[in-house]
Amino acid sequence: MSGNRDRFSTATRLRQLGERTAAHVYRSQSRRQVRRSRLTGRAALLVLVLCTLVVALAYPMRQYVSQRSEIAEQQQEADRARQRLEELRDEKARWQDPAYVEQQAREHLHYVRPGETGYTVVDPEEAEERRRAETGEADRPWYSNVWDGVDKADRPDDN
Known part of the structure; x- marks a missing residue:
C-alpha cells in the first residue's frame, strides 16, 4: 500500500505533473525551433532565389531600357530625315518653276533683263x-x- 500511497500523494502527483509539463514545454519548444529553423531556411532560400533573379534580370533589363532609348532616338532621326526630304522636294519643285529661277538669279547674281539697267x-x-x-x-x-x-x-x- 505504501506504493499506492506514494502514487496518490500530493508531492508525487505534483512531481509527475511538473515532469509532464516540463516534457510538454520541451517538446513544444523543440517543435518551435524546428519550425523556426525551417522558416529561417525557407526564408533564406527565398531570399537567395530572389537575389538570383534580380541579378539574372538586371543586365537584360538594362539592355532592354538602353535599346528602347536607342530605338526612340533612331525614330526621331528618321522623322527629321523625312522632314528634310520633304523640304528638299519642295525646294526642287520651286526650282522647276522658271519664275523662281529668274527671281533667284536677279537677287543673288544681280542679273538683269535685256534693256534694264542694274544698280548695285x-x-x-x-x-x-x-x-x-x-x-x-x-x-x-x-x-x-x-x-x-x-x-x-x-x-x-x-x-
Missing part, C-alpha cells in the same frame, strides 16, 4: 575694309597708315 549699292565702310584688305593696310601698324595719308595729302592731284 555699296556700303562705304565695307568697301573701305575690302580696299584695306586688298592693299594690305590692315596688316600694317596704324601710324604707317597715318603717315601714308599725310604723304598723299601733300602730293598734288594728277588730274
Whole structure:
C-alpha cells in the first residue's frame, strides 16, 4: 500500500505533473525551433532565389531600357530625315518653276533683263575694309597708315 500511497500523494502527483509539463514545454519548444529553423531556411532560400533573379534580370533589363532609348532616338532621326526630304522636294519643285529661277538669279547674281539697267549699292565702310584688305593696310601698324595719308595729302592731284 505504501506504493499506492506514494502514487496518490500530493508531492508525487505534483512531481509527475511538473515532469509532464516540463516534457510538454520541451517538446513544444523543440517543435518551435524546428519550425523556426525551417522558416529561417525557407526564408533564406527565398531570399537567395530572389537575389538570383534580380541579378539574372538586371543586365537584360538594362539592355532592354538602353535599346528602347536607342530605338526612340533612331525614330526621331528618321522623322527629321523625312522632314528634310520633304523640304528638299519642295525646294526642287520651286526650282522647276522658271519664275523662281529668274527671281533667284536677279537677287543673288544681280542679273538683269535685256534693256534694264542694274544698280548695285555699296556700303562705304565695307568697301573701305575690302580696299584695306586688298592693299594690305590692315596688316600694317596704324601710324604707317597715318603717315601714308599725310604723304598723299601733300602730293598734288594728277588730274
